[in-house]
Amino acid sequence: MDSTIALILVQDGIVNGAIYALLSMALVLVFAVTRVILIPQGEFVAFGALTLAMLVNGVVPGTVWLLLLAGVASFLMEVFAAWRSRRYRAIPKAFGLCVVYPLLMMWLVNSVAATQLPLAVDVLITLALVVPLGPMLYRIAFQPLAEASALSLLIVSVAAHFALTGMALVFFGAEGWRTPAFVSGVIDFGFTTVSAQSIFVVATAALLILALYLFFEKTLYGRALRATAVNRRGARLVGISTVMSGTLTFSLAAFIGALSGVLIAPVTTIYYDTGFIIGLKGFVGAIVGGLASYPIAAAGALFVGILEAFGSFWASAYKEVIVFTLIIPVLLWRSLTSRHIDDEE
Amino acid sequence: MNRIVLAVFIAILGLLPLVPATPEFWITQINYIGLASLVVIGLVLLTGVGGLTSFGQAAFVGVGAYATAWLTTAMDMSPWTGLLVGLLCTALIAFVLGAITLRLSGHYLPLGTIAWGLSLYYLFGNIQAFGKYDGIAGIQPLQIFGISLSEGRDIYYLIWALVLLAVWATHNLLNSRPGRAIRALKGGAGMAESFGVNTAAYKIIIFVYAALLASLSGWLYAHMQRAVSPSPFGLNYGIEYLFMAVVGGAGYVWGAVLGSTIVLVIRDQIQSLLPKLLDTTANFEMIVFGVLVIIILQYARDGLWPYVAAPFRSRGAGTRKNVAPPPDAPALARRARPATGATVLEVDAIRKEFGGLVAVNDISFKVRAGEIVGLIGPNGAGKSTTFNLITGVLPATRGSVQFMGQSISGMLARDISRMGVGRTFQHVQLLPGMSVLENVALGAHQRSNVSVLSGTLHSDRAQEAQLLHEAARQLQRVGLGDYLYEQAGNLALGQQRIVEIARALAADPVLLLLDEPAAGLRYKEKQALGEVLRQLRAEGMSILLVEHDMEFVMELTNHLVVMDFGTKLAEGPPAEIQTNPAVLEAYLGGVEEPAHV
Numbered sequence: 001m002d003s004t005i006a007l008i009l010v011q012d013g014i015v016n017g018a019i020y021a022l023l024s025m026a027l028v029l030v031f032a033v034t035r036v037i038l039i040p041q042g043e044f045v046a047f048g049a050l051t052l053a054m055l056v057n058g059v060v061p062g063t064v065w066l067l068l069l070a071g072v073a074s075f076l077m078e079v080f081a082a083w084r085s086r087r088y089r090a091i092p093k094a095f096g097l098c099v100v101y102p103l104l105m106m107w108l109v110n111s112v113a114a115t116q117l118p119l120a121v122d123v124l125i126t127l128a129l130v131v132p133l134g135p136m137l138y139r140i141a142f143q144p145l146a147e148a149s150a151l152s153l154l155i156v157s158v159a160a161h162f163a164l165t166g167m168a169l170v171f172f173g174a175e176g177w178r179t180p181a182f183v184s185g186v187i188d189f190g191f192t193t194v195s196a197q198s199i200f201v202v203a204t205a206a207l208l209i210l211a212l213y214l215f216f217e218k219t220l221y222g223r224a225l226r227a228t229a230v231n232r233r234g235a236r237l238v239g240i241s242t243v244m245s246g247t248l249t250f251s252l253a254a255f256i257g258a259l260s261g262v263l264i265a266p267v268t269t270i271y272y273d274t275g276f277i278i279g280l281k282g283f284v285g286a287i288v289g290g291l292a293s294y295p296i297a298a299a300g301a302l303f304v305g306i307l308e309a310f311g312s313f314w315a316s317a318y319k320e321v322i323v324f325t326l327i328i329p330v331l332l333w334r335s336l337t338s339r340h341i342d343d344e345e
Numbered sequence: 346m347n348r349i350v351l352a353v354f355i356a357i358l359g360l361l362p363l364v365p366a367t368p369e370f371w372i373t374q375i376n377y378i379g380l381a382s383l384v385v386i387g388l389v390l391l392t393g394v395g396g397l398t399s400f401g402q403a404a405f406v407g408v409g410a411y412a413t414a415w416l417t418t419a420m421d422m423s424p425w426t427g428l429l430v431g432l433l434c435t436a437l438i439a440f441v442l443g444a445i446t447l448r449l450s451g452h453y454l455p456l457g458t459i460a461w462g463l464s465l466y467y468l469f470g471n472i473q474a475f476g477k478y479d480g481i482a483g484i485q486p487l488q489i490f491g492i493s494l495s496e497g498r499d500i501y502y503l504i505w506a507l508v509l510l511a512v513w514a515t516h517n518l519l520n521s522r523p524g525r526a527i528r529a530l531k532g533g534a535g536m537a538e539s540f541g542v543n544t545a546a547y548k549i550i551i552f553v554y555a556a557l558l559a560s561l562s563g564w565l566y567a568h569m570q571r572a573v574s575p576s577p578f579g580l581n582y583g584i585e586y587l588f589m590a591v592v593g594g595a596g597y598v599w600g601a602v603l604g605s606t607i608v609l610v611i612r613d614q615i616q617s618l619l620p621k622l623l624d625t626t627a628n629f630e631m632i633v634f635g636v637l638v639i640i641i642l643q644y645a646r647d648g649l650w651p652y653v654a655a656p657f658r659s660r661g662a663g664t665r666k667n668v669a670p671p672p673d674a675p676a677l678a679r680r681a682r683p684a685t686g687a688t689v690l691e692v693d694a695i696r697k698e699f700g701g702l703v704a705v706n707d708i709s710f711k712v713r714a715g716e717i718v719g720l721i722g723p724n725g726a727g728k729s730t731t732f733n734l735i736t737g738v739l740p741a742t743r744g745s746v747q748f749m750g751q752s753i754s755g756m757l758a759r760d761i762s763r764m765g766v767g768r769t770f771q772h773v774q775l776l777p778g779m780s781v782l783e784n785v786a787l788g789a790h791q792r793s794n795v796s797v798l799s800g801t802l803h804s805d806r807a808q809e810a811q812l813l814h815e816a817a818r819q820l821q822r823v824g825l826g827d828y829l830y831e832q833a834g835n836l837a838l839g840q841q842r843i844v845e846i847a848r849a850l851a852a853d854p855v856l857l858l859l860d861e862p863a864a865g866l867r868y869k870e871k872q873a874l875g876e877v878l879r880q881l882r883a884e885g886m887s888i889l890l891v892e893h894d895m896e897f898v899m900e901l902t903n904h905l906v907v908m909d910f911g912t913k914l915a916e917g918p919p920a921e922i923q924t925n926p927a928v929l930e931a932y933l934g935g936v937e938e939p940a941h942v
Contacts, residue, residue, distance in 0.1 A: 037452055144643045151398055154455055155591055156642050158400065158584055163635025166628045280459065287456060317471045324460040331457055332445045 007192045009309040015198045015267065016281075017305020018205035019260045021298040023282025025212065026256040028289060028297050032229035033249045036142055036153045037291075039161040042279020044257025046168060046272060047130045049265035051258075053177035055122040060113045062171025063129040064106040069167075070136040071098035077140060098136070105129060119182065123262055127255065134254025135247045137164075142250075146242050161276065168272035176274075179265040201263045208259065209298065212252075221248060281308070281323060288330050300330075347657040358505055362498040372497045374613065376569060378605050379504035383562040385589045385601035386511045387555025392587065393595030394519065395551045396531030397447070400583045401458030404465040405556040407578025408435045409563025411469060414481040414573045419474065424487055428564045432557055439556035443549040454552070462580040469575035480574025487568045500569050507565070508602070511558055514801045515598050518554075521800030521809060525787045527551055529776055536774040539736060540852055541762040541791030550797055559586075581631075588638050594648025603650050608634065668830050670821075671782070671813040677792045679853050680765055682885050683749060685715035689856050689887040695734050695744030697727075697911075704730045706911040707744065712856065717878060717888040719898045719919075722908035728891045729771050731908070732858055735889075736768050737761040749855065763791050767854030769845035771861055771891075777834025781825065781844055784833045785816035788851035819847040824873055839865035843874065850881075857881070857888045863897050875901050899923065 023041055030038040047063060054061035075098035082088050105128060112125075141160045145152060185196040216222040228235040228245040236242060257279075261270070264278070281304050288300025304323060311319035361367050361375070384402050392398045412434055413427025438461075446457040470478045486495035487503065494500040518524045526547050529537040534544045567573050585608065593604020615630045641648060683689055690712040697705040705727045712718045720728050733739040735746055737758040745754045753761050762768075767788070775784050789812050795805040820826055823843050828836060833844060842862055849857055859878075863871050871894070878888060878901060892898045898905070898919070905922045907914040915925045922928055 031452075037456070141639050148642070148646075149396075150452060151392070151396060152642050152646070154398065154452065155587065156639055159588070159635040159638035159642075161635070162581075162584060162588075162631045163639070166631030166633075166635065169628055170632075277463075280463070283456060284460070287453070291452070318467065320467045321464045321471075324464045327457060327460040328442075328445060331453055334453070 004192070005313070009313055010306055011192070011194060011198060013306030013309035014302060015201050015305070016264075016308060017302035018202045019264050019278070020282045020285050020301035020304050022205050022208060022256050022260050023279055024285035024289065024297040024301040025209065025294055026253040027279075027282055027286040028291055028294055029225070029229075030249050030253050031286075031291050033225050034138075034142065034146075034153075034246050035150050037150075037157055038253055039154075039157045039276075039279070040137065040164050041253060041257050041282065042275030042277070043161065043164040043168065044130060044134065044254045044275070045261040045264065045278050046172075046270055046275030047133065048126055048258030048261025049179070049270040049275075050168075050172045050177055050261075050272065051129055052122055052126045052262050052265055053179045053270070054172075055109075055113065055117075055125060056119070056179050057177075058114055058116070060109055061129065062168075062173075063126075063133075064102070064109050066167060066171050067105060067129055067132060067136075068099075068102040070133055070140065071102040074098045074136045074139040077144075097132075101132065119180070126262060127258055130258035130261075131251060131254045134250040134252075134257075137254075138246050138250035143243060143246060146246065165273050165276065168275075172272045174272065176269040176271045177265070178269045179262075181266045197266060201267070204259075204263060208256070225249060277320070281305075284323060284327050284330075287327060287334075290334060350657050355509070359502075362501050369497065372501055374609065376497055376501055376504055378602070378609050379501075379508045380562045380566050380569075381586065381589060381605035381609060382508050382602045383504075383511055383565075384559045384586045385593070385605050386508075386515055386598060387558035388586060388590040389595055389598055389601045390515055390518070390527070390551050391555040392590055393597070393600070394531065395527055395548065397548060397552065398455045398587065399458040399552070399555065400455055400580060400587060401442075401462035401465075402555065402559045402586045403578045403580070403583035404458075404462045405435050405439065405559035406563035406566065406582075407465060407469060407573075407575070408438065409560030410567040410573045410578070411475060411481070411563075412560075413564050414484050414567045415475060417485055418481055418483055424485065424564070424568055427567075428561075431560050431564050435556050435560035436553055439553045440549060443552040447548040447552065448545055458583070459580060462583045466575050466579040469578065476574075478575060480572060482572040484567055484571045484573070486571065494568070497569070500565070504565055504569075507561065511561075512598050512602070517803045518797065518801045519598075521805050522786075522790060522793050522795040522812060523547065523550075523797045523800045525779070525783055526790060528779060529787060533774060533776050535738065535758075536770065537787065537790075538758045539738065539762055539768055540788050540848070541759045542787075543759060554797075585634065588634050590648075591638050592641055592648055594650030596647055597650040597654075599654070600648050600650035603653060604648065607649065611637075670817045670826065670829055671810065674807070674810040674814040677789065677811050677815050677853070680855065682855060683714040685713075685885050687714045688712075688747075689714050689749060690735070690889065691747040692731075692735065693745045693747070695731070695746060696742045697730055697734055697739060698742045703911050705734060705741075706913075708906075708908065708911075708913050710906045710913070710916060712887045712889050714855075714887050715882055715885045716904060717882055717890060717902045719902035719905045720889060720891045720908065721893075721895075721898060721905060722914070725910075726908040727911040728908055729860055730911075732768065732771075732860055732889075732891065735761075736766060736858060762852065765853070765855035766858065767849035767852040767856070768858040769842065769849055769860050769862060773838065773841045773845060775833040775841055775844060775848075777832065779833055780830050781820065781833050781836065782813060782816050782829040784844060785820055785848045785851050786812045788819075788848035789815050789853070792851075792853055816847070816851050819850045820844070822850070823847045823877055824870075837865070839867070839870060842866070843870075846874075846877075855887065857886055859888060859890045859892075861891055861893065863892055863894050871897055 027038055027041055030036055051061040051063045075094055078094040079091065082091055109125065137160060141156050142153065145156060181197040183196040183200050186193050187196055187199065216226055224240045225245055225248060228240055282301060284304050285301025286297045289297030304326065307326060308319055308323050311322040362372055384406060388402060409431040412431030413424055416422040416427040416430060417424055442457060442461060446454040469475055475481060486493055487500065488494065489503065494503060519528065526537055526542040529542065530544055530547060537544055589604035589608045590601060592607050594600030611633060612630045615633060619629055688711055693709050694707045695705060696707050708731060720731065722728055730739065734741045737753065737756050741754060745752055748764055748766065753764065793808050793812055795808050799805045817829055820829060823846055825840065825843055825847065833841065836844065842865060846859065846862055863874060866874060875897060882888065890902065902919055905919050906916050907922060907928050909931050914931055915922060915928050
């Protein structure tokens with residue numbers, strides 16, 4: 001291998017790594033706030049990519065049906081909870097968010113699908129369709145189990161991944177999709193050339209990370225989530241509700257996932273089940289960060305991206321093996337540097 | 346399971362293939378259920394009992410299947426060699442994976458197994474010798490005593506004999522000395538360490554146990570199917586095995602068989618019915634299983650087995666009082682005790698800082714054999730922290746602790762416990778789902794050496810009888826002889842504290858550390874407890890006691906150490922402490938008379 005190839009591989013690795021970094025941060029966030037290991041994170045990536053690809057191609061994406069289905073299920077659970085507690089005040093709001101909104105979106109998408117819209121508008125529609133799935137997933141699968149053991153939450157998380165992957169096949173079909181590049185052209189740095197698309201992806205990821213940083217540092221809700229991550233009970237005592245923090249966290253996770261999907265769609269062909277593997281690579285990054293540190297998780301994810309790029313060059317059939325076995329030395333290192341007997345919650 | 350129901354179940358199971366009218370398809374389906382049950386029984390032990398989990402069990406099935414497939418086809422070896430090699434490889438992989446991940450907190454094992462499950466699938470699919478994604482075909486059928494098991498109806502018996510054996514072995518294991526330690530892993534690991542249980546080792550053991558069952562299932566699968574390919578060993582199948590455990594009831598060994606049956610029947614129904622109803626290639630069973638597991642975890646966290654078993658449960662569960670105690674057995678060996686008056690515990694200037702807070706500030710005191718020393722002070726004085734420093738639950742910032750002339754500073758809680766330090770906890774740490782007797786028998790863990798293997802094979806009965814007899818003796822001694830078979834969680838809080846004392850006594854300690862033993866007791870119960878402690882002292886036991894009931898403390902102790910804000914305020918005989926002005930000022934708020942605090 002010469003240095004040109006190496007530079008191209010590093011470039012590829014950084015582009016994918018930037019996306020894994022976004023995902024790993026979402027995973028760390030969700031775990032810290034809700035103790036959920038969000039295996040379905042990858043599904044949001046696939047949903048984002050597939051929705052955008054279908055919109056660009058003038059097809060009504062299956063997401064509109066998925067949104068309606070999830071909305072109706074959430075609404076029914078709200079009604080059931082309200083009936084059990086005899087408190088019906090929240091019902092109209094839930095009806096608006098879970099039933100009216102998906103119907104509106106369905107009407108909107110159906111009426112504009114055939115027209116060629118600017119890419120940016122398609123991205124906005126995509127986010128409007130996919131992001132609400134996050135809080136709905138929380139409502140349906142996790143909110144009733146907020147006090148359950150981390151193990152139960154993990155199993156529910158895997159179950160949700162199973163169900164969502166199955167539904168993705170129903171609503172999106174088995175076909176793979178790709179979207180056009182957001183920006184075209186090549187920038188010459190002298191020692192190497194970089195496609196504008198790559199720069200766009202990395203810059204967007206960096207901006208998003210900055211925005212998340214500002215959100216957590218400067219806003220009330222961001223601080224509320226951080227407080228919940230440090231001490232759930234303490235946060236509740238000062239009025240930060242578990243449901244609010246869970247809903248907000250899952251919205252953020254869905255947003256990050258969908259946006260990652262939008263960013264990766266021009267680079268990789270996405271199938272209904274591709275998201276899982278992409279999400280898991282974010283996990284490897286998150287584990288490097290010990291499911292606790294954002295910057296280390298992001299650095300780990302970048303490393304995963306680069307390792308994957310070189311892996312596919314040297315031994316493409318084994319690239320997944322290489323990436324997922326990376327977890328073992330990382331775990332070994334963590335294992336040797338920690339000493340405690342844990343009592344399972 | 347009720348014995349009669351079990352006999353009927355086995356009889357039906359045995360007769361099914363003999364009836365010619367039984368459709369071949371049923372036999373195949375029941376064979377698959379048996380293969381899955383083997384895997385899921387391991388997951389019950391791992392997940393339902395041990396509180397750990399793995400999504401990679403299908404990969405272990407794959408190791409067992411590929412080992413025998415490759416050895417019997419390419420290497421021309423016997424299936425028995427294949428079985429042995431498969432089990433060895435599995436044990437090795439599981440041991441390494443477990444050793445790496447199990448020392449970390451809960452989620453690293455499942456994440457590690459996801460990664461391992463995925464990697465192995467890609468690995469199988471890329472190795473030339475294993476036929477890449479096509480796999481290996483033409484595997485010979487098994488032969489036992491010259492009988493070929495090539496027909497589904499023949500291998501059926503081998504599969505189900507092994508399933509029943511696995512159920513039996515797992516039941517045995519759970520009701521043995523190692524089994525009690527395993528049952529303590531979920532929710533009582535810290536406590537178990539304080540009774541000499543090496544929890545990390547037990548975690549690895551159950552992970553390897555579950556992996557071996559999976560590997561056995563893979564061996565059967567390869568010889569039944571006569572071909573292997575990577576897909577049934579992928580991650581999704583690993584997840585399905587876990588779903589079977591959850592659906593059936595992860596806490597019950599029979600739940601494994603039930604869960605496997607339900608999941609496989611549903612899958613078959615969906616796969617055969619759906620194409621007739623809808624023109625679709627969709628993977629509806631994934632949606633159904635996902636939703637089913639979410640519903641079960643939300644509304645029936647223990648799975649479906651309790652509902653199935655409820656009609657058969659023996660009546661009269663409320664009359665446990667009348668069950669006879671375990672039969673007499675030879676007493677367990679007791680450790681050598683120091684002569685009365687010899688120094689047992691010497692705490693020298695120990696200190697604990699939590700960040701900037703000095704919780705224990707250079708505390709020193711001694712406990713002699715045959716002496717009850719009270720450690721008193723207001724809430725937050727650092728008494729329980731001192732306990733945790735002595736017992737090795739927390740590492741001290743500095744200072745030293747000597748026990749029987751030997752330094753125990755920096756030692757692990759379980760090693761300190763093995764030297765003869767027994768303790769109770771300020772917040773009761775019993776295993777609420779286990780009987781009182783079993784909870785106390787866990788205390789005697791270190792006094793016996795029943796191995797996992799002997800527990801599994803039921804060859805531990807003599808030692809088990811000794812342990813249970815000892816536990817019953819200690820419970821009778823503290824006055825709880827009527828509650829041996831009650832679930833520990835059903836006792837009143839005061840009684841639970843007394844169970845903790847019995848558990849500590851079952852460890853045959855030289856030094857007993859009691860953290861607020863009288864809290865929550867009524868007057869009569871306190872008097873009885875005081876009597877027990879006096880009697881123990883007369884036998885030469887050393888006791889260190891934290892207690893807020895001053896009357897109880899003053900009447901009982903030989904020596905008092907008073908702490909306030911982490912610092913030792915005074916030390917001396919109770920009568921002297923009662924009149925010590927500094928103690929009265931700080932501890933009793935300047936009140937003239939000693940009061941109940």
